[in-house]
Amino acid sequence: MSWTCRYCGKDTSDIDYDYLDGYDHLSCALNNNKMKITNLKISNPEKINTKNLCLDKSTIDINYMGRKHKTKDYGNVGCTFYEFIATKDYNSQSTIFQIEDEIKNNKVEVTILKSGKMTIDEFSIELIKDRSKLINKMIEWVNEKVS
Numbered sequence: 001m002s003w004t005c006r007y008c009g010k011d012t013s014d015i016d017y018d019y020l021d022g023y024d025h026l027s028c029a030l031n032n033n034k035m036k037i038t039n040l041k042i043s044n045p046e047k048i049n050t051k052n053l054c055l056d057k058s059t060i061d062i063n064y065m066g067r068k069h070k071t072k073d074y075g076n077v078g079c080t081f082y083e084f085i086a087t088k089d090y091n092s093q094s095t096i097f098q099i100e101d102e103i104k105n106n107k108v109e110v111t112i113l114k115s116g117k118m119t120i121d122e123f124s125i126e127l128i129k130d131r132s133k134l135i136n137k138m139i140e141w142v143n144e145k146v147s
Contacts, residue, residue, distance in 0.1 A: 007031070040101040040108050040128065045082050050135055060142050062086045062135060070098075081111075086142045095142045099128065112141055 003013035007028035012020060021029040042048075045064045052060045065083040081098040096113040107122040127133045 038103045039080075040082075040099070040103050040125070042082055042099070042128065045084075048084065048131055048135060052135065052139055054139065054143070058089050060086055060088045060139050062138055065096075067101075068098075084138065086138055088142055095138075097138055097141070099123070114141070 003011055003023055005012050005024045005028050007024055010025070012023055012025060015025065019026050045067075049063050050061070052062070054060060063085050065085050067080060068083050069080050079100050079102055081100045084097040084099070086095045086097070087093075093115060098111040098113075100109045100111075102108065103125060106125050108125065108128060110121050110123050112119045112121060123134075123137065127137060
Protein backbone atom coordinates (compact mmCIF):
# COMPACT_ATOMS: atom_id res chain seq x y z
CA MET A 1 0.00 0.00 0.00
CA SER A 2 1.15 3.50 -0.71
CA TRP A 3 0.45 6.54 1.42
CA THR A 4 -1.95 7.98 -1.15
CA CYS A 5 -5.59 8.93 -0.58
CA ARG A 6 -7.69 6.93 -3.01
CA TYR A 7 -10.30 9.70 -3.15
CA CYS A 8 -8.19 12.77 -3.92
CA GLY A 9 -4.91 11.11 -4.97
CA LYS A 10 -2.76 13.22 -2.60
CA ASP A 11 0.10 11.96 -0.41
CA THR A 12 -0.95 11.17 3.20
CA SER A 13 2.41 10.13 4.66
CA ASP A 14 2.76 13.36 6.67
CA ILE A 15 -0.82 13.36 8.06
CA ASP A 16 -1.48 12.49 11.72
CA TYR A 17 -3.20 9.10 12.22
CA ASP A 18 -6.20 10.83 13.86
CA TYR A 19 -7.02 12.41 10.50
CA LEU A 20 -6.71 9.23 8.42
CA ASP A 21 -9.02 6.38 7.53
CA GLY A 22 -6.44 3.76 6.61
CA TYR A 23 -4.32 5.59 4.04
CA ASP A 24 -7.13 8.00 3.09
CA HIS A 25 -7.89 11.47 4.43
CA LEU A 26 -10.70 11.14 6.97
CA SER A 27 -12.50 14.10 5.40
CA CYS A 28 -12.31 12.53 1.92
CA ALA A 29 -13.65 9.20 3.23
CA LEU A 30 -16.53 10.93 5.05
CA ASN A 31 -17.42 13.05 2.03
CA ASN A 32 -17.38 9.97 -0.18
CA ASN A 33 -19.71 8.09 2.19
CA LYS A 34 -22.13 11.02 2.25
CA MET A 35 -22.22 11.03 -1.53
CA LYS A 36 -22.98 7.29 -1.66
CA ILE A 37 -26.11 7.67 0.46
CA THR A 38 -29.13 8.51 -1.63
CA ASN A 39 -32.84 8.25 -1.01
CA LEU A 40 -35.14 5.57 -2.33
CA LYS A 41 -38.26 6.72 -4.15
CA ILE A 42 -40.93 4.10 -4.68
CA SER A 43 -43.23 5.56 -7.31
CA ASN A 44 -46.90 4.74 -6.76
CA PRO A 45 -46.32 2.41 -3.78
CA GLU A 46 -50.07 1.85 -3.58
CA LYS A 47 -49.75 -0.22 -6.77
CA ILE A 48 -48.10 -2.88 -4.58
CA ASN A 49 -51.53 -3.41 -2.96
CA THR A 50 -52.39 -6.94 -3.98
CA LYS A 51 -54.37 -10.02 -3.07
CA ASN A 52 -52.19 -13.06 -3.73
CA LEU A 53 -53.27 -16.68 -4.01
CA CYS A 54 -50.53 -18.99 -2.73
CA LEU A 55 -49.82 -22.59 -3.74
CA ASP A 56 -51.35 -23.84 -0.48
CA LYS A 57 -54.63 -22.08 -1.50
CA SER A 58 -54.19 -19.41 1.19
CA THR A 59 -54.44 -15.72 0.34
CA ILE A 60 -52.10 -12.94 1.36
CA ASP A 61 -53.22 -9.31 1.17
CA ILE A 62 -50.49 -6.66 0.96
CA ASN A 63 -51.43 -3.01 1.51
CA TYR A 64 -49.45 0.22 1.51
CA MET A 65 -49.93 2.07 4.82
CA GLY A 66 -48.09 5.28 3.95
CA ARG A 67 -44.77 6.99 4.34
CA LYS A 68 -43.76 7.45 7.95
CA HIS A 69 -40.93 8.74 10.13
CA LYS A 70 -39.23 7.07 13.08
CA THR A 71 -36.37 7.77 15.44
CA LYS A 72 -33.82 4.99 15.69
CA ASP A 73 -32.49 3.92 19.06
CA TYR A 74 -28.94 5.02 18.44
CA GLY A 75 -28.23 8.71 18.71
CA ASN A 76 -31.80 9.87 17.99
CA VAL A 77 -31.13 9.54 14.28
CA GLY A 78 -34.35 9.58 12.31
CA CYS A 79 -35.35 8.01 9.06
CA THR A 80 -38.31 7.93 6.71
CA PHE A 81 -39.75 4.63 5.54
CA TYR A 82 -42.50 3.12 3.41
CA GLU A 83 -44.79 0.87 5.44
CA PHE A 84 -46.68 -2.13 4.10
CA ILE A 85 -48.87 -4.56 6.01
CA ALA A 86 -49.50 -8.14 4.91
CA THR A 87 -52.20 -10.43 6.28
CA LYS A 88 -52.71 -14.09 5.49
CA ASP A 89 -56.28 -15.43 5.15
CA TYR A 90 -57.71 -12.54 7.16
CA ASN A 91 -55.68 -13.75 10.14
CA SER A 92 -55.54 -11.37 13.06
CA GLN A 93 -51.73 -11.50 12.96
CA SER A 94 -50.11 -9.31 10.36
CA THR A 95 -46.60 -8.87 9.06
CA ILE A 96 -45.42 -5.27 8.81
CA PHE A 97 -42.66 -4.21 6.43
CA GLN A 98 -40.90 -0.88 6.99
CA ILE A 99 -38.66 -0.15 3.99
CA GLU A 100 -36.29 2.71 4.79
CA ASP A 101 -35.70 5.27 2.09
CA GLU A 102 -31.93 5.58 2.65
CA ILE A 103 -29.86 3.64 0.11
CA LYS A 104 -26.45 2.40 1.29
CA ASN A 105 -24.26 0.24 -0.93
CA ASN A 106 -27.17 -0.39 -3.32
CA LYS A 107 -29.34 -1.80 -0.49
CA VAL A 108 -32.07 -0.55 1.82
CA GLU A 109 -32.77 -1.67 5.36
CA VAL A 110 -36.10 -3.35 5.98
CA THR A 111 -37.60 -3.89 9.43
CA ILE A 112 -40.03 -6.81 9.53
CA LEU A 113 -42.45 -7.08 12.46
CA LYS A 114 -44.17 -10.44 12.78
CA SER A 115 -45.72 -12.24 15.75
CA GLY A 116 -44.24 -9.76 18.21
CA LYS A 117 -40.72 -10.25 16.84
CA MET A 118 -38.61 -7.80 14.89
CA THR A 119 -36.17 -8.78 12.15
CA ILE A 120 -33.91 -6.39 10.27
CA ASP A 121 -32.87 -7.38 6.77
CA GLU A 122 -31.46 -5.67 3.70
CA PHE A 123 -33.10 -5.74 0.30
CA SER A 124 -31.26 -4.87 -2.89
CA ILE A 125 -32.47 -1.88 -4.91
CA GLU A 126 -33.11 -4.22 -7.86
CA LEU A 127 -35.58 -6.20 -5.71
CA ILE A 128 -37.37 -3.02 -4.55
CA LYS A 129 -37.65 -1.64 -8.11
CA ASP A 130 -39.19 -4.86 -9.45
CA ARG A 131 -42.71 -4.90 -7.97
CA SER A 132 -43.31 -8.60 -8.60
CA LYS A 133 -40.01 -9.57 -6.93
CA LEU A 134 -40.78 -7.31 -3.96
CA ILE A 135 -44.27 -8.81 -3.58
CA ASN A 136 -42.82 -12.34 -3.81
CA LYS A 137 -40.21 -11.49 -1.14
CA MET A 138 -42.95 -10.14 1.16
CA ILE A 139 -45.01 -13.31 0.61
CA GLU A 140 -41.92 -15.38 1.43
CA TRP A 141 -41.52 -13.50 4.75
CA VAL A 142 -45.21 -13.85 5.61
CA ASN A 143 -45.04 -17.62 5.03
CA GLU A 144 -41.77 -18.04 6.93
CA LYS A 145 -42.18 -19.71 10.31
CA VAL A 146 -41.33 -17.64 13.39
CA SER A 147 -38.97 -19.44 15.76
